[in-house]
Amino acid sequence: MGSERLGAAAMHSQGIDVLMNAIRLGEINAVREHLIASKHHLNAVDKFDYSPIGLVAILFRQASVATMISSSSFYHWELGATEAPSKVKDNKQPYATLLSSLLSKEVGCASLTGIYRPRPDGDTFLHPHNSGDGIVAHAFVLIARSKYFRDIMESSESLQVDRLPIPTDGNSTLAVLRCMYLIDSDDNTETGDTPDSIKLSVYFGLPSLSKSTNTEPRDGTNRHTSLIEAAQDDFLRLWDECLSVPLCLPRGEPFSVSKLAPRVQVLRPDVVLEVGSQFDDEVFFYAVHKAMIQSDFICTAVRFKQAFQSSQIGGPTIVSIDVSPQIMEAILKWFYTDMVDIPVEAALDLLQAADMLLIERLKSRACLLLTTQDSDDLLTGERGYSIFDVARAGWMTGTFLKLDPFCARFLANRLEKCLEEGTIRFQFEELIRESASRIQKREETDTIELIDDLRYYLSERFRMRFEALPAHMFSDESQNHVDNMEAQTEHTTEVLKTDNHEYERLTGALDELLVKLGFDV
Template identity: 30%
Template sequence: MENMENTEERTVLRKDQLEISLHNEKRLIKEGTIKDDNPLDLSEPFRELCSACRRGDLKACQEKITEGVNVNARDLYDYTPLILASLCGHYEVAQLLLESGALCERDTFQGERCLYNALNDRIRNLFLEYDYSKSTDPLQPLAAHTASLLTRETPVTTDITVAVGDQDIGLHKFILAARSPYFRTKLAAAPETTTWKLPSATPPEAFAAAIRYLYLGEAPRELRSGPGTGFTESEVFTGIDKISKYLEIESLMDSLLDSGDRRRARQRRTTELAKGREQLEEWFRQNVLGHRVVVETSKVNDVKWDRNNAIFADVLLRADELPDEDDSAADEIPKSALFPCHRAMLLRSEFFQAMFTSSFREAHVTNDLHIIDVDCSPDVLEIILTFLYTERADFPLEIAIDVLFAADMLFIEKLKTKAAVVISTLGSGVSQSEAARTRGTKDEDDIDIYAIIRAAWLTRVQRLEEFAARFLAYRLEAHIDSPEFAELIQESAARIQARQETDSIELLDDIRFYLNERFRLRFDDAGLDELMEEQPPPANGDGTAQGDDMEKIIEGVEAINVANSTPVIVPEATSQQPYGYTREIRTLDGALVEDEFDEDAMNYQILLEKLDALLERLNLDA
């Protein structure tokens, strides 16, 4: 028992164990037993991703991930993006890579390197919190929901019944058509089909394995056979082979054979999930988005869509187009978009799940499909449907706030998180350290930070609140004197019900924390944190100050200068620039200082004093 506990507590392999692991891994890859999780990538997009990971550029990382760059590839020096982010100490970049599917697997060379190279304990703990012994597959939620449809009893969303032996199994036509070429052809020729009988010679366990595969379920480690089932193990495997060829899903048998080896099973699982997502996405774009209907808003209720349709839709979602503020044609006829959808996939939203399991009109089955109004624009609804059907959520920063509110309204937590990631990465612009050095003005910001923090409050997204506080702290001199900033502080204070004088203001506390982080990053390295504190004058051995002695020295120096008729020259605070140019270094209040470190030290105190003055002006205590 003690040995088991010691094994669980071990988190990092010894170096000799790492070398053995690397040798064995390369041998298995060369033999073709396993695939290389970290293939060599010398392409320009991957090089740009690695460069962004070194710099900590969240925006560039998100853009490259959205383009489809492999986050698990390695460069010429065997560095993966996750190792680079870990080595350079960029916590937010490492978190983004993990959320995007970066591998950090126990007992592998690259996985252990992530922990060895972690610049600080915060990044190391991040890897451990993500349970680095397992890889995070971004498609797992989609697979889990699709597989759960096989056992879900309410609401009833099945539209075809398959007779297997003495039992009937309810299935979904659109999933069968998307995943199996056989069913796609059969249902395209006869979309009204509601029953299908399996040949009696086919073992039910073989058909169950095929259906589980079509519904993105994991391959079973063992198949029921032998006494009590009526089929031997060889007959079950023969049946699986036959039905995989019949349904044209040849990779089914390979999935079963690889299920015994953990790493091969994971790689096979990842490959099959990616393939399944591509098939569902292709079907979704051709049949759901391809049959989108745009009509005049006044005529929406006149649209009739029969339940027996060729794309097997059982509900219509409506989104009204928003009026264009820049459009001069004020009398333009308002229009609405209708999307034919499947309730089975809409159940991923808790909003629709509650609707379809209630006694509301939308939960009843009628000959004509119900039209459900969704309070968002057609573009936002298309993004939501794409996520529900394919787990893909790629959208620009300009629409991210609208997606955030729509996901919050429909209770799609993962899409809310994705919208927050898009805003906090693409909206960060340059890296925080560069923003602190450049000290840009408020007009240079690409986003409305005040709208973002209010959206974070309304949707209860902690990640956005932290991003907004850090954004403001690193650009505080551009915002602290604006009326909008003062109003924001007041709103933050008002969010505390029955606020007392001793209660803090959450936003202000976060800004102070990140403001301290902003300046401490430079002071710690240079040993200039002592500048933040006032030093008392040096004292004699008896404890008396040496002020009188210093005055005498100064008077003596002045006398010498007068005698030599040499004026005292006080050097101006300048910063030497290339080609002989100089720049005066001034603090926020206009005072001249010797160098940029003094400038930062003074600016830090000035900004803290401005925050305190703002609180006094607003009659707030924090």
């Protein structure tokens, strides 16, 4: 089976076998293209019961593993927002922890940076009959997660949500709340001390709890994941219906809570984010909750301002944010739902905003989004940003460890175009100069990082093709082989010669460029 046939087949076939063959032969481009075209195969197995990721691990194809891991995470996170539960294990836990830590002090949130500490107390009291002080919860969580509370909010003018649908005890109420806040309650589902929890969850319209007690408890991980997904759906609805619509006021008009829509007021926002540059006529106000904020900047700003605000009457703290409404909305949606929903064109803006607002976790997500792009227009910047912008953003935002390899690989694969005279070449040279200027800061190496990476990916690009050739072609006995191999061998030898020539030409051109720029080769 020759590499040519394989490459062609990969473009047309949808079958897993094609993908697996591409992996076996190390056709990294074919693998990547296949994955982009149809992600479903990532979790499938072939007739030998191998999964693609398992196979690359066995064959130790480094580049393929990297490709697969990055696309698999991307694939999964994107899908998590919609439906299709994936078997790939991804990290939804920080999001669940964020929510859980609101209700339970036992939930540690040390791994989460940029969240408001101490975790904001609830604003709503529930009164089970045997619990004197009542149980405190957050109105926006109740409303997001339960139809019962949503209905009360909509009908009630007094904003009272402390009525419970049935008279019940504190333990049952707490058990249901724990479920709403995604506190893993595997141990507490015995109905011994929470007699009404199932009934209550039905009243609250919480399918997850009642279902979870019925389904087989064995698949704990799966269950936990689907519980988190249900919560994401709930918060997505809350976002779409209430929070995503900002209050829009003409510049100069002061903000007040009463101007917010009633359905937003009922959520008791404690922070309002003001967006709009001084050149705009209108200013947008997003009502949000400290509880969900994961930005060190916003948290610190709120704390800073509240130090001077304490004497005044409560009310939300207003923080102005210097980003576009589009980016603001993407960030807030991510706060509430853990979903990144932004056109690729804005990905770079998202990364920069996340850096300015000190949101570490979102920075990685934005990088992932950036590194999945692989079309030639990145070179020209027709999408709103170019590959050169990406590299610079990586250096500026401290995400170069993620972005540099992507940029180097992208450029290596298109080195021919970079070396052609023109604006692209000009930008390419600029980038090399900037990378060289970064050496001063990093004492351990005196080579230009970008060039090192480029050489590596360039050799990778060609080495892959050599390895795909049958082994006997490199041995002396190849002449003694059976006749029907000969035609093919001749053909591949031809390809090999061309490739080798091409590789030498490119490295030579790169060296020339460096000399021209005044660097040692």
